[in-house]
Amino acid sequence: MQTCLALPVYCVATMAASMKQVCLFRQLSYSTEHLEDKIKPPIKPKRYVLDRLVKFITSSADELEKRAPSVFQVYRTFRTGVSSFVTDTKDYYRVSSRLWAGESLAAFSRKELELYRQFSSDLPLVGLIFVIAFAPGGVAVFPFAYVFPRHLLSHHFWTPLQKEEFRRIALTKRLKHYDSILDYLHLLSQHIEDPTFKEHVLKAIQKLDTNVLLASKEILELSPLFEGKPYNMDCLSLRHMRHLGKSLGLSVRRRRLVKDALLLHYMDVAMVREGINNMTEEELDKACDWRGLNPQDLWRKDKVSYLESWTQISSTVHESSISLLLHLPVLLGYCLPTNRELMGPKSARLRGRLS
Numbered sequence: 001m002q003t004c005l006a007l008p009v010y011c012v013a014t015m016a017a018s019m020k021q022v023c024l025f026r027q028l029s030y031s032t033e034h035l036e037d038k039i040k041p042p043i044k045p046k047r048y049v050l051d052r053l054v055k056f057i058t059s060s061a062d063e064l065e066k067r068a069p070s071v072f073q074v075y076r077t078f079r080t081g082v083s084s085f086v087t088d089t090k091d092y093y094r095v096s097s098r099l100w101a102g103e104s105l106a107a108f109s110r111k112e113l114e115l116y117r118q119f120s121s122d123l124p125l126v127g128l129i130f131v132i133a134f135a136p137g138g139v140a141v142f143p144f145a146y147v148f149p150r151h152l153l154s155h156h157f158w159t160p161l162q163k164e165e166f167r168r169i170a171l172t173k174r175l176k177h178y179d180s181i182l183d184y185l186h187l188l189s190q191h192i193e194d195p196t197f198k199e200h201v202l203k204a205i206q207k208l209d210t211n212v213l214l215a216s217k218e219i220l221e222l223s224p225l226f227e228g229k230p231y232n233m234d235c236l237s238l239r240h241m242r243h244l245g246k247s248l249g250l251s252v253r254r255r256r257l258v259k260d261a262l263l264l265h266y267m268d269v270a271m272v273r274e275g276i277n278n279m280t281e282e283e284l285d286k287a288c289d290w291r292g293l294n295p296q297d298l299w300r301k302d303k304v305s306y307l308e309s310w311t312q313i314s315s316t317v318h319e320s321s322i323s324l325l326l327h328l329p330v331l332l333g334y335c336l337p338t339n340r341e342l343m344g345p346k347s348a349r350l351r352g353r354l355s
Helices: 002-030 044-059 061-067 069-100 110-133 138-145 160-175 178-191 195-209 216-221 223-227 238-248 254-274 281-290 300-314 319-333 337-343
Strands: none
Touching: 069 110, 110 138, 110 254, 160 238, 160 281, 160 337, 178 195, 178 238, 178 319, 178 337, 195 216, 195 223, 195 319, 216 223, 216 300, 216 319, 223 319, 238 254, 238 319, 254 300, 254 319, 281 300, 300 319
């Protein structure tokens, strides 16, 4: 009887001792003092594959750029484009605030005035793209915009090749208006009462039609005709003004066109004040393009010479003779070789002016 009672007591004691050991083991196993702080290296095949993969990825960036240069070009252009656009937005607002406060256009630098002119058209379109991008799923608007970059993005997001291509396309469209402007000059010449002035105008038109460049002095001699009849802004037809605005990429409405022309005049003033020879090649190209000259393949001295001739005449212009400034692209650049290349064959453009 005592043996039977002792057996359960012994079993209970043994189980208790075993449980105590298990708890102690678990405590030791999960103690922070005994946590494993090292990771075992992978097996050799896995280590070999990982080493080779990392080496391949780190050394293949240049090769990948060679195989897909357009992708990397778009990425870099987009990254720098966003940064440049944001910077120009801040500068544009600063310049606009000063203008709104009544500060004179003569107080601004050439770059500030150029930014104000160009960004006035860039901001509404690209600003809308930015707003759409922040809508749910709107980020896809940028890949879509890059399908039509000339129409949906500004120059900030164009590659160097695109800038050159789009500049050429835009200038070609503007040059198409030169013949119509020359036609109107010829047509209105019949209303010139002074026979000497009339002879000078017809001689100038004939020179342009026969590929003879007009000297700045010859153009300045015609200045009184642009202050009054028949070439003053108030005397020009709507179609004539439309061609003038289109030829310079400006507004086609009379009042707005005069304001745009005055802004261009103050750009000329700032350009002379800061020095034409101090401008970079890119700045010279933009300045010539905005003033009706195709700068492609021209030497630096040719660009500088054109801008010097332009500013020599522009410096004499005031609001009542602003029409002269708007006609300068034709009077100075009509028969220049780089422009003629974009304008097409001469025979296709003459429409009986010589008769």
